[in-house]
Amino acid sequence: MSEKKSKTPKKEVSFLNIDGTQYKTRLTGKFENRTVWDKPDDKKLLSFIPGTIIKVFVEKGQKVKKGEKVVILEAMKMQNKILISRDGVIKQVYVKEGQTLPKGGLILELK
C-alpha cells in the first residue's frame, strides 16, 4: 500500500469543526481522502458500471432525442443499451469501440 492510500490515523494534530466548535483532533486517511461531491452534470453521460464499449451509434455534432440509443456497454457478460436522457446535440464522443471504462467513466457530452 502506498503512503498516500494509508488509512492509519495521522499523527499530526488537526482541527475538525462540528456545529461551530473547533475540536483539536487527528484526522483519518479515510476522512481526508473522502470523495468531494460534485453536482451531477446532465449534459455528461457517464457509465453506470465498469465495462467495455462494444458499439457506438452516434458521432460529434449529431442531434439526439431523449431515449435514443447511443452506445452498447458490455459489463458482467451483459450488453447494456445506453440511452440518452435528454434531447441535444453531441459535443464530443469520448469512447471508441473496444474501449474499457471504469464506473463513472465519461462516454459523451452534449452541447
Added chain:
Amino acid sequence: MPLKRKIKELHERREQVLKGGGDKAIEKQVAMGKLTARERIISLLDEDSFNEYDLFVEHEARDFDMDKKTLHGDGVIIGTGTIYGAPICVFAQDFTVAGGSLGLMHSRKITKIMDHALKMRVPLIGINDSGGARIQEGVNSLAGYGEIFFRNTLNSGVIPQLSVVLGPCAGGAVYSPALTDFVFVVDKISKMFITGPEVIKTVLGEEISMEDLGGARVHSEISGNAHFYAKSEQECFEQIKKLITFIPWNNTQKAKAFEPKEPNERFKIENIVPGDPTLPYDVRNVIRAIVDDSDFFEIQEFWATNIVIGFGRIGGPTIGFVANQPLVLAGVLDVDSSDKAARFIRFCDAFNIPLVTLVDLPGYLPGVDQEHAGVIRHGAKVLYAYSEATVPKITVILRKAYGGGYIAMNSRHLRADFVFSWPGAEIAVMGPEGAANIIFRREINAAEDPEKVRAQKVKEYKDKFANPYVAAAKGYVDSVIEPAETRTLLLHAIEVSDNKAVTGPKKKHGIPPF
C-alpha cells in the same frame, strides 16, 4: 490377522495421511512463510489436547480424472481440543492438499465439526487457507459452501465463532468468515476478496496486487472485515487464546471471571481528560485506569478509530467497552464507527457480557459523503443495538454528550441501567457555540459588536446548560461522580446487576437496519 498387525496397519495408514500433500507441497507452504494446517492447530491448542477426526475421509469425485487422485483428508483437518482448558472445536484447511480446495467431502468434514460445536455448545475456530471451490466437483462444491454458511448463521449467537484467515480466502468462500464473530488476519499471509486482481484487471483495466486489494492491512484498516491484525501466525494464535479467555463457551454461560486486580497506578484517571472539551486525549487510557491490571484487549484497533471497542475486566468478570475516541475525528459517530460499535454491542448482548459505555462526543460527522453513504441507517444500528441489549448496561459521561450522539451512546432513554456523569460533563443538544448562534442569532446580528455579544451569549449558555446537572435534575443521569470514584462505582454497578432479567414483547426477531 492378529490385532498387533492390524494396529501396525493403522499406524501405516495414519502416517500416510498425516503427510498431507507430501514433502514438495509442504516445502512450498513453508516457503510462503506459512505453517502447515496441523502445525497451526497444535500451536493454537493446549499441548497434547488435539484429537483429530475424519482422518480417513476420501472424496468420491469421478469426473476429470479425479478418481485417480488421492487427496489426504480431502484437504481439511477437523477435531477438538482445549485452549486454557476451554473446549474448542476446530477445522483447518490444508493448502498442501489440492490447494485446500473445497469439495463435497471437505465441506462435510467442516459441517460435521460445526454441528458438533453447536451440539456441545463450545466455541468454533475455523482456519481458512484455500484456493477456493474444487472446480472438478462442480455444483457439489457450491453446495458445500452453502451448507457452511447456513451453519455459521445457525450457530451465530449460540456459540462464539472465530475465523482465522491464513492464506487465500476468496470468492464465495470468504462469506464464512464474514458471518462469524471475529476474523483474525496476518500480515502478508491473509488474502480476502470477492473478485480477485485478475477479474478486476479484465473488467476494469485496473492493476492491483492481492496484498493491496485484500491483504491483512486492508481489512484491518479500510474495510473493517478483520478484527485482529498480527505480524506473524504465532502472534495471531496468542491473540486468539487471549480472546478465548474473555468470552464464554456459549450463550447460556458467562465468561469465566478472573482474580480481581487493581489497575496499574501509572494510569491516573483524574489526569487523563483535559477540562476543555475541544482538546483531545486517548480514551483507552481512561479504560486502562478502570480495568483490572490495566489490561484492555482492543478489537478493530486500526479501523474506525474514532470509536474504541474491546474487552477488559472489572473486579473479575469480562466487560465489553464502547468508548468515543476524542483523539481521532473528535470522537464523532459516523458510518464506520456506528457499524463497529453496533456489531460489538450485539456480540456482548448475545454472550452475557455487561457493557460499559464511555461517552465524550460532539455528535455525528457532517459531510455529503457521510449522508450519501447512509449515515442515517448506519447510525440507527447503534440505537437499535443498545435498545435491544438486555445485558447490564452502564454509561459514564466523561465530558461532552451532545444531541443525537448523547441519545445513541447508551443513554437512560435506551434503558441504560446506570448513568454516571463526571462533574465537567456537558450534556446538551449541541455545543455552546452552535447553540448560542441559533438561540441568540437576532441579538448577535443586531449588536454593534457581534463577536463580543456572541462570546457573552456562548458563556451564558455554557454556564447555564453545559453541565450534568440539568440532566441529573430530570433523573436522566443517576449520579454525578468524581473521576476517581469511577472504578468503585462500576464495580458496584456490575455486582448489583448480576441477576438482571428483562423480557420484551414476544417476536420472531427484530429487523435491525442492517
